[in-house]
Amino acid sequence: xxxxxxxxxxxxxxxxxxxxxxxxxxxxxxxxxxxxxxxxxxxxxxxxxxxxxxxxxxxxxxxxxxxxxxxxxxxxxxxxxxxxxxxxxxxxxxxxxxxxxxxxxxxxxxxxxxxxxxxxxxxxxxxxxxxxxxxxxxxxxxxxxxxxxxxxxxxxxxxxxxxxxxxxxxxxxxxxxxxxxxxxxxxxxxxxxxxxxxxxxxxxxxxxxxxxxxxxxxxxxxxxxxxxxxxxxxxxxxxxxxxxxxxxxxxxxxxxxxxxxxxxxxxxxxxxxxxxxxxxxxxxxxxxxxxxxxxxxxxxxxxxxxxxxxxxxxxxxxxxxxxxxxxxxxxxxxxxxxxxxxxxxxxxxxxxxxxxxxxxxxxxxxxxxxxxxxxxxxxxxxxxxxxxxxxxxxxxxxxxxxxxxxxxxxxxxxxxxxxxxxxxxxxxxxxxxxxxxxxxxxxxxxxxxxxxxxxxxxxxxxxxxxxxxxxxxxxxxxxxxxxxxxxxxxxxxxxxxxxxxxxxxxxxxxxxxxxxxxxxxxxxxxxxxxxxxxxxxxxx
Numbered sequence: 109x110x111x112x113x114x115x116x117x118x119x120x121x122x123x124x125x126x127x128x129x130x131x132x133x134x135x136x137x138x139x140x141x142x143x144x145x146x147x148x149x150x151x152x153x154x155x156x157x158x159x160x161x162x163x164x165x166x167x168x169x170x171x172x173x174x175x176x177x178x179x180x181x182x183x184x185x186x187x188x189x190x191x192x193x194x195x196x197x198x199x200x201x202x203x204x205x206x207x208x209x210x211x212x213x214x215x216x217x218x219x220x221x222x223x224x225x226x227x228x229x230x231x232x233x234x235x236x237x238x239x240x241x242x243x244x245x246x247x248x249x250x251x252x253x254x255x256x257x258x259x260x261x262x263x264x265x266x267x268x269x270x271x272x273x274x275x276x277x278x279x280x281x282x283x284x285x286x287x288x289x290x291x292x293x294x295x296x297x298x299x300x301x302x303x304x305x306x307x308x309x310x311x312x313x314x315x316x317x318x319x320x321x322x323x324x325x326x327x328x329x330x331x332x333x334x335x336x337x338x339x340x341x342x343x344x345x346x347x348x349x350x351x352x353x354x355x356x357x358x359x360x361x362x363x364x365x366x367x368x369x370x371x372x373x374x375x376x377x378x379x380x381x382x383x384x385x386x387x388x389x390x391x392x393x394x395x396x397x398x399x400x401x402x403x404x405x406x407x408x409x410x411x412x413x414x415x416x417x418x419x420x421x422x423x424x425x426x427x428x429x430x431x432x433x434x435x436x437x438x439x440x441x442x443x444x445x446x447x448x449x450x451x452x453x454x455x456x457x458x459x460x461x462x463x464x465x466x467x468x469x470x471x472x473x474x475x476x477x478x479x480x481x482x483x484x485x486x487x488x489x490x491x492x493x494x495x496x497x498x499x500x501x502x503x504x505x506x507x508x509x510x511x512x513x514x515x516x517x518x519x520x521x522x523x524x525x526x527x528x529x530x531x532x533x534x535x536x537x538x539x540x541x542x543x544x545x546x547x548x549x550x551x552x553x554x555x556x557x558x559x560x561x562x563x564x565x566x567x568x569x570x571x572x573x574x575x576x577x578x579x580x581x582x583x584x585x586x587x588x589x590x591x592x593x594x595x596x597x598x599x600x601x602x603x604x605x606x607x608x609x610x611x612x613x614x615x616x617x618x619x620x621x622x623x624x625x626x627x628x629x630x631x632x633x634x635x636x637x638x639x640x641x642x643x644x645x646x647x648x
Contacts, residue, residue, distance in 0.1 A: 162237075164256045165244075170195040173253070182237075182260050184230030195256070198237075200228040215243050215254060224261070235262045288391040290318050294384060308391065312350060312359075321363055321391060324348050337385075342366035347394065360398040365389045406502045409534070413503065416535065419481045420609065426476045433476075437469045490525040491533060493569060493637075494562055500537045501560075504545060508558070511549050516559040523562050526569055526637050528617050536613040540573045540633050543607070547577030547631060567639055574624075574632035585623045 156163055162179040166172050172190050180186050183198060190197065203226045214221040220242045227237045239258040243251045279300075282289050288305040290298055298318055305317065314320040325346060326333050336343060346363040365387050372382045444462045501508070501515065508515060544558050557576040564570065580588060589611045614621040617637050624632040 162256075162258050162260075164195070166195055166254045166256065168251055168253070170254065182235075182258070183227070189230070198225075198227040200226045200234050202226045202234070211241065215241050216251075218243050218245065218249075218251065225258075235260050236265050237261070288317070288393070290389050290391075292318050292322070292387045292389060294386070296322060299386065305391070314350070317391065318389060321348070321361070321389065325363060325365075337367060337387075340367040340369070340385075357395075359393060359395040362392040362394045363389065364392070402502070406499065409499060410503060412531070413534070413538065416531070420535075423480050426480050430473050430476050433469055433473055437466060437473075440466050440469070488527050488529060491528045491530055492523070492525055493533070493571060494519040494523050496530065496534050497537055497560055497562070497571070500534060500541055503538060504541055507545050511545065511556060513545065513548055513556045513558055516557065518559070518561045520562045520564060523564055523569065524639060526617075526639055528637070532613045532616065536610050536635075537571075537573070539607070539610045540635075544573060544575035544577065544631070547575050547579075551578045553577060553630075564639070568636045569639060571635040571637075572624075572632060573635075574627060574630060576630040579628070579631045580623060582625070585625075588623075589621075 157176045159176060160178060162182040163174075163176045164172055164179055165174040171192060171194050175185070175187050175190060179190075183190070185197075207223065207225065211221050211223065220240065222240045225237045225239055226234055228234055237258040238261045239256060241254055241256045244253040244255055246252050279302075282300070282302040285302060286304065288308055289302045290305045291300040293299050296319060298316065301318075308317040312320070325343075328346065328348075329336075329343070335341075342365055344364040348361050348363065350359045350361060367385055367387050369383045369385050371377065372384055376382070440462050444459060444466065447459045447462070497519070498517075501517065541558070541560075548556050548558070553576050555576045559572070559574045561572045562570065563572075588607050590608065611621055614635060614637075619635060619637040621633060621635045624634050
């Protein structure tokens with residue numbers, strides 16, 4: 109095949125001039141046509157013949173004059189099949205016309221053309237040719253031949269397309285997911301995200317959402333984060349509450365993540381394999397489910413609180429009635445004692461009547477005493493004060509909205525838990541918030557505001573509940589914690605045990621409650637609870 113192709117080339121061309129023109133392309137600038145420095149033609153021809161690239165030489169009309177062995181391997185055409193044929197024999201005719209126009213326009217302008225053509229193998233299958241065509245010029249600068257060099261890139265093209273298609277498929281799947289997804293490298297840099305994640309950037313107003321949630325996760329998980337990261341174990345169901353700003357409502361998100369390692373693809377990793385760790389983080393908006401659960405929880409609390417309030421109302425009513433009966437009973441007992449000391453026989457009938465009234469009163473008090481419902485014991489457990497206050501605000505939400513009260517809720521974000529009775533503490537805060545609502549609704553103040561704050565130090569947890577109502581006069585501040593005392597006009601419709609009960613609950617938790625004497629814009633209750641205390645397991 110070599111001899112035939114070379115012979116054909118020599119017969120139909122000026123072989124010496126062609127090789128002189130081709131040689132600089134293969135031997136570099138140092139090649140010279142001088143007899144003393146000229147390299148042997150055989151060496152040059154062998155270099156072309158054995159080049160690992162399909163090489164062909166054509167005349168100015170693209171008729172093939174020479175092909176090397178690699179050309180036959182790539183195209184399937186032996187030299188005896190193709191010599192004398194036009195290069196268009198290789199064309200599949202599926203290459204657009206403008207590509208050929210650009211090709212001929214470029215090489216006719218004595219420039220090198222590089223591009224891709226769709227060719228057809230001798231046995232009919234298509235292949236993609238990465239082609240370079242260079243015009244060969246004589247000493248006068250006239251084009252005499254063309255040299256073409258190409259390689260089959262079909263397999264690499266298909267592999268590249270498959271990778272691109274897989275990438276597009278993955279991105280399409282990720283973007284169609286209703287869950288925010290993001291891939292983060294070991295420098296916390298976002299590598300890939302989807303549309304739902306991009307929406308969080310503006311919705312949350314927290315900067316880069318990935319950085320914000322990573323900080324929350326690391327703070328919550330502590331050393332566990334480093335452990336599962338180093339072991340690539342992953343995590344699920346890490347829930348976080350995100351407080352909204354302005355008109356944005358509070359939202360809840362459930363976080364899950366998995367680490368994976370990917371080999372580097374840069375030049376530095378060609379001989380020495382290196383890898384990099386990435387985290388796939390998913391952020392599921394569970395606000396709707398959380399609100400549904402919270403609504404169900406609040407409804408359950410309302411039922412429990414309603415039952416508790418009913419029991420306490422009965423207790424308060426009976427205790428109030430007993431208190432009201434006890435006052436005239438004390439007077440009757442005093443009158444009886446006076447009559448007994450006088451030994452006046454004419455008042456014997458009156459004395460007997462007083463004794464009968466006193467006996468009847470004692471029977472009535474004893475009967476009511478038996479009717480007072482008991483309050484069941486409650487377990488002492490770790491309690492989140494912020495959560496209880498939040499629940500009480502939700503319980504009172506309708507009253508607050510109907511009156512138009514502006515609630516300033518300022519909890520300490522990392523408030524420690526305390527040991528106590530959830531239900532008792534919930535009753536305490538409900539009583540104080542209800543008092544604040546009543547004070548505002550019954551006053552003519554222009555600013556209708558309730559402010560609730562929580563704080564803590566090394567020993568105590570602090571809760572402040574203040575309102576913009578008329579306040580409590582200084583001389584009455586100690587009396588409001590006395591049984592059956594009320595600041596409502598005409599004594600109100602209740603027996604006045606609310607703050608007594610509140611003080612009792614605070615005392616049960618070894619805390620303190622008082623009215624801030626320095627607050628003059630309404631009323632401010634200050635409550636403090638010890639963080640560490642020796643506690644029995646139940647409160648009665």
